[in-house]
Amino acid sequence: xxxxxxxxxDEHETRRRIHEINELYVxxxxxxxxxxxxxxxFKNGICPVFSPSDRISPYDWNDPFNPEQLGVTALRLxxxxxxxxxxxxxxxxxxxxxxxxxxxxxxxxxxxxxxARASFQRHAAESEFTEDYxxxxxxxxxxGRLKSSKLIRxxxxxxxxxxxxSPYPVLRIEDVRVDDATAAENQEDNAGA
Numbered sequence: 001x002x003x004x005x006x007x008x009x010d011e012h013e014t015r016r017r018i019h020e021i022n023e024l025y026v027x028x029x030x031x032x033x034x035x036x037x038x039x040x041x042f043k044n045g046i047c048p049v050f051s052p053s054d055r056i057s058p059y060d061w062n063d064p065f066n067p068e069q070l071g072v073t074a075l076r077l078x079x080x081x082x083x084x085x086x087x088x089x090x091x092x093x094x095x096x097x098x099x100x101x102x103x104x105x106x107x108x109x110x111x112x113x114x115x116a117r118a119s120f121q122r123h124a125a126e127s128e129f130t131e132d133y134x135x136x137x138x139x140x141x142x143x144g145r146l147k148s149s150k151l152i153r154x155x156x157x158x159x160x161x162x163x164x165x166s167p168y169p170v171l172r173i174e175d176v177r178v179d180d181a182t183a184a185e186n187q188e189d190n191a192g193a
Contacts, residue, residue: 001062001104014098016062022071036076041069042089044145044160053160056143058167060098064106070095074143083150091141094134097167134165141165 003015025038045051060068072095079086100106141164149156 001100014062014100016060016068016098020060020068020070022069024071032080034076034078036074036078039071039073040076041071042074042076042091042143043069044143044162045158055166056141056162056164058095058097062098062100062104062106064100070098083148085145085147087143087145087147089143091143091164094139094141094165095167139165 001016002018003013005017005019021039023038023040025036025040028035042057043051043054044056045053056072058070058072060070072091073093074089074091076087076089141162143160143162143164145158145160147156147158151157
């Protein structure tokens with residue numbers, strides 16, 4: 001579950017680090033704006049416990065019962081004109097979420113996976129695996145938000161937009177039609193799995 005210390009701003013290691021610096025930043029506060037540069041936990045939404053709109057903040061899920069929100073390196077500017085807060089951020093490095101490694105107790109043993117996917121393993125030589133991973137500096141991300149707690153009494157309102165790569169992975173599987181004999185073999189392989 002644990003491995004070393006952070007070695008780069010664009011963290012690729014899936015295991016939890018022995019020592020993780022999630023926030024290290026400089027903040028310039030003025031009366032009408034704040035400017036932040038550095039690594040900071042970046043929250044989107046207003047709910048303090050769980051925000052369904054927070055789809056840009058990476059998490060460390062190595063212990064699913066104790067997830068940790070990871071910080072992202074960003075240049076952030078917050079304006080405070082009248083009753084609205086305006087936030088803009090430039091996030092130069094993609095930071096992925098961390099999921100339990102294959103040696104974790106939260107992942108089924110490899111032999112169970114092999115039994116459950118025997119037909120897939122038999123045809124693995126015919127399969128292609130590709131990974132599309134965002135480049136550290138060539139795929140920057142941008143974030144914008146308008147927020148107010150004063151426009152409508154008793155309501156917190158915000159609108160946000162994000163351009164970039166989501167820290168949550170997407171797996172795409174393409175189905176290939178097979179003949180009846182192969183389909184029967186696949187069904188026999190997976191019987192009892």
